[in-house]
Amino acid sequence: MAYxxxxxxPASRVAAILGxxxxxxxxxxxxxxxxxxIQDMFFILTMLVLAQFWNLLAGYGGxxxxxxxxxxxxxxxxxxxxxILWRLDPVLSILLAGVAALVxxxxxxxxxxxxxxxxxxxxxxxIAEVVRLLAAQxxxxxxxxxxxxxxxxxxxxxxxxxxENTLGVRSAAARDIxxxxxxxxxxxxxxxxxxxxxxxxxxxxxxxxxxxxEAAKSVGVDADRMKWVVFLASAFGTGLAGGLIYxxxxxxxxxxxxxxxxxxAYVIFIVVIGGIGTIEGPIxxxxxxxxxxxxxxDFGSWYLITxxxxxxxxxxxxxxxxxxxxxxxxGLHLFPIRRRLTGGKLKLSEE
Amino acid sequence: MIWIDxxxxxxLLGGLYALFASGLSLVFGIMRxxxxxxxxxxxxxxxxxxxxxxxxxxxPFIAVFxxxxxxFGLGWVLQRYMLNRTLxxxxxxxxxxxxxxxxxxxxxxxxxxxADSQRLPTNALTTASVDAGPxxxxxxxxxxxxxxxxxxxxxxxxxxxTELGRAFRATSDDATTASLMGIKxxxxxxxxxxxxxxxxxxxxxxxxxxxxxxxxxGPARLIYAFEAVIIGGLGSLWGTxxxxxxxxxxxxxxxxxxxxxQILAGHIAFLIVLLVRPRGLFPRAND
Numbered sequence: 170m171a172y173x174x175x176x177x178x179p180a181s182r183v184a185a186i187l188g189x190x191x192x193x194x195x196x197x198x199x200x201x202x203x204x205x206x207i208q209d210m211f212f213i214l215t216m217l218v219l220a221q222f223w224n225l226l227a228g229y230g231g232x233x234x235x236x237x238x239x240x241x242x243x244x245x246x247x248x249x250x251x252x253i254l255w256r257l258d259p260v261l262s263i264l265l266a267g268v269a270a271l272v273x274x275x276x277x278x279x280x281x282x283x284x285x286x287x288x289x290x291x292x293x294x295x296i297a298e299v300v301r302l303l304a305a306q307x308x309x310x311x312x313x314x315x316x317x318x319x320x321x322x323x324x325x326x327x328x329x330x331x332x333e334n335t336l337g338v339r340s341a342a343a344r345d346i347x348x349x350x351x352x353x354x355x356x357x358x359x360x361x362x363x364x365x366x367x368x369x370x371x372x373x374x375x376x377x378x379x380x381x382x383e384a385a386k387s388v389g390v391d392a393d394r395m396k397w398v399v400f401l402a403s404a405f406g407t408g409l410a411g412g413l414i415y416x417x418x419x420x421x422x423x424x425x426x427x428x429x430x431x432x433x434a435y436v437i438f439i440v441v442i443g444g445i446g447t448i449e450g451p452i453x454x455x456x457x458x459x460x461x462x463x464x465x466x467d468f469g470s471w472y473l474i475t476x477x478x479x480x481x482x483x484x485x486x487x488x489x490x491x492x493x494x495x496x497x498x499x500g501l502h503l504f505p506i507r508r509r510l511t512g513g514k515l516k517l518s519e520e
Numbered sequence: 521m522i523w524i525d526x527x528x529x530x531x532l533l534g535g536l537y538a539l540f541a542s543g544l545s546l547v548f549g550i551m552r553x554x555x556x557x558x559x560x561x562x563x564x565x566x567x568x569x570x571x572x573x574x575x576x577x578x579x580p581f582i583a584v585f586x587x588x589x590x591x592f593g594l595g596w597v598l599q600r601y602m603l604n605r606t607l608x609x610x611x612x613x614x615x616x617x618x619x620x621x622x623x624x625x626x627x628x629x630x631x632x633x634x635a636d637s638q639r640l641p642t643n644a645l646t647t648a649s650v651d652a653g654p655x656x657x658x659x660x661x662x663x664x665x666x667x668x669x670x671x672x673x674x675x676x677x678x679x680x681x682t683e684l685g686r687a688f689r690a691t692s693d694d695a696t697t698a699s700l701m702g703i704k705x706x707x708x709x710x711x712x713x714x715x716x717x718x719x720x721x722x723x724x725x726x727x728x729x730x731x732x733x734x735x736x737x738g739p740a741r742l743i744y745a746f747e748a749v750i751i752g753g754l755g756s757l758w759g760t761x762x763x764x765x766x767x768x769x770x771x772x773x774x775x776x777x778x779x780x781x782q783i784l785a786g787h788i789a790f791l792i793v794l795l796v797r798p799r800g801l802f803p804r805a806n807d
Contacts (some may be wrong), residue, residue: 233615235556280791283798284750287554288610292794293745295787298743302784429739436622441616470627477624484617485605 173512176187176368176505177405181272183501195353199336199346207342207349211417213459214352218359218410219269220439220451221405223361228446229439235433236293239277239300241406241425242394246304250419252322254309256279259318260327261349263412270408271401275301278400282393294429301427315422323419331487336392348417355413359406360504364448367506375399376506430473438476442483444490448504453492525655526776527769532657534768535665537705538761539723540745541752542671543716549755550692550712551607553614557622559742561717565591565724566733570638580640584725587720595717602708607709620737628736640728664726668764670717672757678715686781688712740783745792753800762801766793 199207219237227233247269251262277296284292305313324340332343366372371378377385378392386392412433425431435458443454460475466470489496495500544558565587572583594656606613632781646661679685687708690698695705727733727741747767752759767786774785793801 175700216642227612231611233612235619255625272767280794283794287548287552287615289744289748290556290615291554292750294739295743295790299784299791304785308782360591430623434619437616437619438623443618445612457746470630473627474631476625477620477622481624483604483627484613484620486611487604 171512172510174508175511176508178502178505180501181505188503191210192353196350199332199349203296204342205343207345209354209459211345211349213455214349215410215414216435216439216453216454216458218352218356218456219360219364219407219436220443221356221448222406223433223436224440224445224448224451225366226403227398228440228450229367229375229379230403231382232396232400234281234293235429235437236277236281236295236297236355237291237403237407237436238427238429238432239273239293240407241295241411241414241432242304242423243273243295243300244270244408244427245311245406245415245421248412248415249316249318250307251309253316257324258325258327258435259322260347260351260417263409263416266412267394267405267409270411271405274401274404278397279402282396282400297427301423303421304427306368311422313423315371315420315425317418317421318419322497348413353414355406355409360448360452364504364506367448371395371398374505391519408500427438434473435476440490441480442476442490444492444494444496446489447492448498449496449502450490450492454490457491491520522776524558525629525773527625528655528657529661529773531765531803532661532665532770534761534765535661535668536723536726536764537744537748537767538668538758538764539671539726540741541667541748541760541764542675543719543723544742544745545749545752545755545757545760546659546675547713547716548749550688551709553603554618555603555666556615556618556742557625557738558720559740560622560738562713562720562727562741563733563735564629565721566627566640567633567638567720569721569725569728570640579643580725580729581699584721587724587749588721591717591721591803592714594715596710599713599773604706604709622742626735626738629691632777633735633739634798635734635736637732639732640725641752641772642687643728646729660726660729664730667669667722668761672761675715675719675757682794684711686705701751708806737790744786747786750800751765751790751793753803755804756800759800759802 173342174458176370185304189393194209202210211442219241223234223237242264248259251265252259252497277293280296310316319371323344326344329340329343329346332338332346333340336343336346338346342372350482360373368445374385375395377388377390378395378463382392411426415426439454439458441454442457443452444450444465462472483490489497524798540559540562544555547553547555547558568587568590569580569583572578572586573580576583578586602612603617606617646660649656650659650662651657677685679688687698687703691702691703698708701707712730718755744764744767748760748763751763751766752761766789770789771782771786775782
């Protein structure tokens with residue numbers, strides 16, 4: 170009997186089937202859920218996308234960035250710029266948001282990669298501050314106070330009229346549904362894309378670099394190139410999410426779009442609580458995060474104190490997060506990337 | 521003449537940034553730990569001084585001497601029982617734990633003291649100025665700069681002239697071997713963070729006397745401190761002072777051209793140095 174290398178497990182096959190069912194349910198959600206649910210789901214999905222990309226960066230690439238708000242903000246501003254100055258459709262402009270984030274990611278990486286380890290973190294933060302201060306100088310887009318998307322641009326957005334007619338909802342609700350569907354597509358593409366990346370040769374190289382850079386280099390992995398790939402991919406995805414988030418908000422200001430709390434602190438907490446270095450972690454994390462937010466929303470700063478303390482406790486007690494705790498006990502992996510040898514038999518009798 | 525004045529104000533402002541940065545530099549130098557809560561600890565120390573001033577009716581200059589041992593104790597406990605557990609080859613735990621601490625501390629201060637701006641009470645001394653030829657210098661900025669120089673001289677003396685300093689250097693070079701010689705790295709680290717927080721308290725005094733502060737300004741202080749450390753080169757305290765001066769001068773010159781450019785000019789100076797001298801102006805042999 171031949172040996173074969175697989176990554177699938179029974180659990181992952183079940184997860185794939187359940188995942189497919191979940192996706193169908195989520196796609197159909199606007200047909201039976203109210204507008205509040207759709208908005209909550211939009212928030213969850215976009216935070217999930219941000220978390221997955223930060224996790225790719227920190228959990229797999231070992232690059233702890235505190236400057237993700239640079240890409241969210243840049244994506245958002247690019248979207249507003251394209252809609253207001255070039256009269257492009259907002260849906261199309263989301264792609265430009267990703268490209269714009271990619272464009273500033275190149276100089277960001279150039280500077281930040283000069284800093285090692287922990288200093289990389291603050292370096293990305295400084296660059297995000299620079300981008301925020303520059304965006305506040307962009308007077309056409311409202312300078313420091315910000316601006317709104319023009320009403321006709323949001324009203325005539327692609328697909329909105331179609332959704333209005335099909336679902337029989339008003340224009341504002343139709344825009345939310347459109348944003349939700351786009352967020353769902355982005356989230357599925359993100360998780361699928363990252364899972365695919367991790368299962369390729371590149372993914373293996375990435376894991377090798379994370380575990381031991383020197384050893385990885387010695388077997389021919391180009392560690393610097395891997396860092397670039399991960400950094401640029403995550404900037405692009407974060408930019409797309411940023412564009413989408415602000416397409417839905419339809420109102421922008423530099424302080425909000427480049428908020429370190431909203432776009433980096435929350436994201437870090439989601440990943441740390443859920444479990445860093447796994448695809449499942451951010452999914453668990455975003456659900457816990459949303460539950461906590463719903464519970465503690467009325468308590469203002471106590472909410473952030475709780476999140477901060479929770480992150481500290483998890484990092485000290487269970488650095489692999491909630492999913493890590495669960496996975497260690499049960500051995501379950503919903504997105505397995507470990508290659509296992511199966512089939513064949515060991516001939517122990519010859520010894 | 522106005523330019524000379526601007527540049528001298530910038531140099532003196534650099535003293536404040538060097539005070540912010542010295543604690544960060546010290547902790548990084550000894551245990552390779554980047555404390556992302558550093559800025560928030562400065563703000564917390566400022567509130568501690570404010571509370572002492574308000575409750576006991578003390579002068580800020582007296583209150584700071586009560587705050588110092590309190591902050592030393594806090595730093596010691598923080599390092600001994602929390603941060604020491606995160607040290608290791610993996611850079612994620614210390615970063616994420618101190619980031620969590622930063623957010624928690626910031627919001628705890630917000631809960632306790634509200635978002636209103638505060639300021640330490642000033643007296644005749646803090647508003648006094650001296651004439652130095654054609655320009656006038658404030659006594660406070662001079663005092664800040666002098667304190668920064670004193671702190672750096674003091675730290676260098678501590679490092680190279682005392683038994684504790686020898687233990688610091690030994691632990692920094694090789695914690696395992698140092699522990700064979702009867703040094704307890706865990707306690708050495710705790711003492712180092714305690715000393716860093718004493719410097720933080722001095723920085724907080726001048727922060728609170730010079731300008732308004734509120735719970736949200738911590739991260740920006742961390743960024744200035746970090747820029748000063750990187751410009752100066754990791755591990756060099758005099759380099760850190762020079763780094764602070766460069767940031768300070770860039771900010772005042774930027775502000776003189778256009779008030780909106782003050783902060784941006786500081787960041788750009790930092791990026792330029794990073795571009796031409798990635799390891800800072802006075803890098804230590806290897807890090």
